[in-house]
Amino acid sequence: MTSALPGRGPAAPGTRARVAALLESWDQRVFRSVAARHWPGADLVLPRLSRSANHGLLWFGTAAGMAALGGSARARRAALRGVVSLGLASAAINTVGKRAVRRQRPVLDAVPVIRRLKRQPFTTSFPSGHSASAAAFATGVALESKGWGALVAPVAAAVALSRVYTGVHYPGDVLAGAALGVGAAYAVRGLVPTRSQLPAPGRPFATAPELPGGRGLVVVANRASGSADTATLLRDALPYAEVVECEPDEVHAELEKAADRCRALGVLGGDGTINRAAGVAVRYGLPLAVFPGGTFNHFAYDLGIESVRDTVRALDAGEAVRVDLGRFTPGPDGAAHGHFVNTFSLGVYPELVRVREHWAPRIGGWPAGLLAAGKVLRGEHQLDATFEGRRRKLWLLFAGNCLYQQVGPTPGHRHDLADGLLDVRIVHGGRLPGMRLLAAALAGPLSRSPVHAAERMRRLRIRDIEPGTPLAFDGELAEAPPELTVDKDLEALTVYRPRTLL
Incomplete structure (x- = not known):
């Protein structure tokens, strides 16, 4: 028996056809509307931006710049996650997407000649590979670093828009590609969690004095750690803190002096410098503020501290954690104990x-x-x-x-x-x-x-x-x-x- 209820049985294919026709009509109208619209400067910028994204070159260059100039492990992780997400999106587009729906490219009659790409793509139109790559890279970056994501997202959106503006894709192609790119970034996150998804390091939580602006904080900075720029950044971020720069053989003595006149002890340097500061802080019963400034900074990064800003936020709010120290007995140079943070x-x-x-x-x-x-x-x-x-x-x-x-x-x-x-x-x-x-x-x-x-x-x-x-x-x-x-x-x-x- 055939169901007579609307929307079921034989009526369903007709409904799907009508929906497809409506979507196709919307796609055509929006495409023509974009072709007829002129934005000042867009004819010069968007075609070039579209070409720069060919084969992901724009995003690979962006990732290299983030890794080299970002100045933090978070920036390097964001760059790597963006590239991996882009790779997954591109693989999905080229192996499945382009072959599943063999849609013809738009007719260029309505697109001004000045906008058209010199080399027209020869693959099918649905979905947009450029949009998938742009969305995957931007989403992957944002999942790891909101700050870098905010910088990359407008560029990714401009690349997606450029594909319609230059006439090589319908808006539906771009939206589908972008959705696929976002999905690829989340799929990568499912396989490799972001830092924010990992268990909170350094539990249990503890309270420490609130020191807004660094009031009551003395920071000992090891000059040999290559941290001169970080020391300047530290003075700007914590105007009330006292920052003492010294040579490696002076670090221990300066830490001892600082412990007598501060509410919290700060240290700027690598793991060896942090080791010395940890011993002094424990002996004087002081909380420690760590500012990574060495080559590796394993202790700070495992704790989740990757920049001056992280520690400044904790100082302002008085937020801290308690951590274990490794201990070996007897210690070096006749000491009863030696400690190690790593x-x-x-x-x-x-x-x-x-x-x-x-x-x-x-x-x-x-x-x-x-x-x-x-x-x-x-x-x-x-x-x-x-x-x-x-x-x-x-x-x-x-x-x-x-x-x-x-x-x-x-x-x-x-x-x-x-x-x-x-x-x-x-x-x-x-x-x-x-x-x-x-x-x-x-x-x-x-x-x-x-x-x-x-x-x-x-x-x-x-x-x-x-x-x-x-x-x-x-x-x-x-x-x-x-x-x-x-x-x-x-x-x-x-x-x-x-x-x-x-």
């Missing part, structure tokens, strides 16, 4: 640091790091010690302050800086252990490798360490004592950090 290691890594620091002033940091890695991967500096009651030859003993997420052959980021655990990893000795480690890393998870072991521990003991063995903590070097205990000082340090990360 990592502690024995074996090949201290040698890598030594070689890198020797060559860095002559050839630069990254070349020196590569030279050092090439030297130590030969496995010439093995550690012979008793680890957890067993005598072993080790290529590397690594202890991380809290658990690191595994990414490739090396530890990645930390999502919780107050988990009470040490991330302990060892590489057994033997012939060419460095090369075997790299081969194992390429073959699969390191935990399955016969030369590597990983454990989550609260304390570890190392005995019978040979005299002269170096140890490294947060990039600093010292000579290891004959026996060592490595454990945690739980939630010992209060650090300013905004509760919501932008």
